[in-house]
Amino acid sequence: RKEVEQDPGPFNVPEGATVAFNCTYSNSASQSFFWYRQDCRKEPKLLMSVYSSGNEDGRFTAQLNRASQYISLLIRDSKLSDSATYLCVVNIPGGSQGNLIFGKGTKLSVKP
Amino acid sequence: DAGVTQSPTHLIKTRGQQVTLRCSPKSGHDTVSWYQQALGQGPQFIFQYYEEEERQRGNFPDRFSGHQFPNYSSELNVNALLLGDSALYLCASSFGEPSYEQYFGPGTRLTVT
Numbered sequence: 575r576k577e578v579e580q581d582p583g584p585f586n587v588p589e590g591a592t593v594a595f596n597c598t599y600s601n602s603a604s605q606s607f608f609w610y611r612q613d614c615r616k617e618p619k620l621l622m623s624v625y626s627s628g629n630e631d632g633r634f635t636a637q638l639n640r641a642s643q644y645i646s647l648l649i650r651d652s653k654l655s656d657s658a659t660y661l662c663v664v665n666i667p668g669g670s671q672g673n674l675i676f677g678k679g680t681k682l683s684v685k686p
Numbered sequence: 687d688a689g690v691t692q693s694p695t696h697l698i699k700t701r702g703q704q705v706t707l708r709c710s711p712k713s714g715h716d717t718v719s720w721y722q723q724a725l726g727q728g729p730q731f732i733f734q735y736y737e738e739e740e741r742q743r744g745n746f747p748d749r750f751s752g753h754q755f756p757n758y759s760s761e762l763n764v765n766a767l768l769l770g771d772s773a774l775y776l777c778a779s780s781f782g783e784p785s786y787e788q789y790f791g792p793g794t795r796l797t798v799t
Contacts, residue, residue: 578728608787617776617790618729661728673719673742674778674788676728 577601580662580677588685591652595680597645597662604675606665607638609647611658612679618661621647652684688713690779690791698797699767707762707794711779717741718760719788720752721776729776735760764796772798 580597587593599607607624622629624636624645635648645662659679666675691710699705711718717736721729731744735754754760758779764771774795778788 615774615795617792620787620789623787673734674729674731676721676730678726678728 576677577666577675578662578664578677580680582678582680584681584683586683586685587652589652589654591684592648592650593652593682594649595647595660595662595682597647597677599643599645599662599664599675601664601666601675602643604643604664604666607636607645608663608665608674609634609636609645610661610663610676612661613658618676621660649682652682654684654686657682657684690715690777690789692775692777692791692794694794695792696795696797698799700799701767701769703767703798704763704765705767705796707764707775707777707796708759709762709777709779709791710759711777712789715779715781715789716758717780717782718754718758719778719780720760720762721778721790722746722771723774723776723793725773732762767798769798772796 609621610618611621612618624638628637633650637646659681661679662677664675693708719734720732723729732746733743734741738754749765751763774793776793777791780788
């Protein structure tokens with residue numbers, strides 16, 4: 575089983591739609607959780623950290639369920655500029671694969 | 687405030703050659719991590735440098751080596767290049783230990799022919 579699993583998509587949605595991405599992780603020692611955004615042929619950029627209590631940043635809401643080892647990202651009122659690949663990332667201090675374990679990413683395409 | 691910078695942007699090498707990639711961390715950051723991202727995959731951790739020493743290493747062969755300088759900048763060296771080494775090589779910087787939030791540079795796209 576992969577350490578971090580995501581639905582690869584693509585998710586094709588119209589502008590204004592609400593879209594949700596899910597991610598599961600296998601290592602219960604994971605301590606920190608993030609969503610990164612990566613535009614085509616660009617570097618990943620930190621979108622938001624994910625906290626146990628859930629957190630919101632404008633149109634973006636992230637949730638963490640430690641018991642189910644599940645992370646989600648909700649994007650409301652999608653914009654064309656939201657089109658990108660969204661990477662679910664887990665931090666496992668001292669893990670054999672390094673601090674940050676990345677999922678393969680979920681591709682989002684927002685259409686006019 | 688300069689972000690993470692990497693050089694070169696693109697590189698084409700032939701099998702068997704050696705390559706050196708460079709990274710300057712974000713101002714105030716002291717930890718540098720290197721990742722390899724193949725097409726359609728998430729970044730894979732290569733190694734991490736802190737206080738000029740390799741602190742952690744991923745599942746990459748010894749052909750991949752690195753160095754961190756006193757000014758926190760870093761190099762990634764790959765010897766005896768293989769076709770499968772073609773990828774985007776990303777450098778990420780962070781501060782302190784444990785290194786939670788990492789900020790990525792634009793990457794070096796390496797093509798091995």
